[in-house]
Amino acid sequence: MTVTAPRPAAPAASRRSGRRVTPRGPQLRRPPLVVPLVVLPLLVLLVRLLPVAPAHALDAALDLTTLPPALLAHVRQVLLVPVGALVVVVFRLSLGVRARGVLSPVLLGVALPSIGLVPGLAFLAVTLAVSTLVVRPVLRSHGLPFSARVAALLSTVAILMLVPLLVLRQVPGAHPEHFAYLPPVALALVTERFAATAHKEGTATAAGRTAVTVVQAAAIAWVGIGVGLVDLLARHPELLLLQVWCVVAVSLFASPRLVERVVRPWYAARKAGRSAPAATPAATPSAATASATATTSRRTRR
Secondary structure, three states: OOOOOOOOOOOHHHHHHOOOOOOOOOOOOOOOOHHHHHHHHHHHHHHHOOOOHHHHHHHHHHOOOOOOHHHHHHHHHHHHHHHHHHHHHHHHHHOOOOOOOOHHHHHHHHHHHHHOHHHHHHHHHHHHHHHHHHHHHHHHHOOOOHHHHHHHHHHHHHHHHHHHHHHHOOOOOOOHHHHHHOOHHHHHHHHHHHHHHHHHHOHHHHHHHHHHHHHHHHHHHHHHHHOOHHHHHHHOOOHHHHHHHHHHHHHHHOOOOHHHHHHHHHHHHHHHHHHOOOOOOOOOOOHHHHHHHHHHHHHHHO
16 A cells, blocks of 8 residues: 655645745755856956957957948847847836836837937827727727737838828938838837727826836937947947846846835825815814703703
8 A cells, every 4th residue: 555645735825826836945946147147248358358369359259340330230229129128127127117018118219219219209109199099999890809900000000101201202301211110010019009008997097108118218229329338239249148137137136116116105195195085173062052961961960
């Protein structure tokens, strides 16, 4: 007769939620990330700075700024993607600000340096207005599923991107070709999620999240191009490993979610305090009522 040991009981949290609880602590072995993501790029950077011939050869092999200008422009756009990923993680985990996912602000941030901030924001506003107020209600009235609506929105965004090219090419001094750099997939996703959020949670919530997405895209363009982080990564591409470590470090050690834990509860408490009715002071008995009560009490004693 074989006796099997009883299974340990599942934690109460996992039984209630039905989710798998990942063990934490010394029993969970995590592969070390400091050596490949921090030590290795810093070691390569130090070797490139050495005044010896092999170090100069390594420096010339890793330097991306020596590429042809046309190829370097595309490489700079590629290097904006990890910069955008880090900015989005800081916004979401450190600040606790919700936006339209991770892909949409990154793609918009890659496109804004090519088209410009003001034309890009104006085109995004026009696209949101046309897609939300005209195209999406027509598609929903025909009962199309989500995949068909997104496909139709992609075609609509492509048509709207061609309109400036057809109209502004006759204007001297205009550069309508920059509108072709806007990512139609990101614009279609933003418009679809804007309309869906406006339908479920209200226009204010949809506008707020879309505004956060635009702010993130502008921050990505500013950090990558304005600060010069893209040029630094093009000169030292080994630092991309350090960027991955920054994402991991923010998610593990610097994720207080300030807006969700501090700002929103404070705002909700303040709003609840304003909406609560003012307490009415208790009515004080008049002199006549007090004398009548005293007379009644004396008669009762007699």
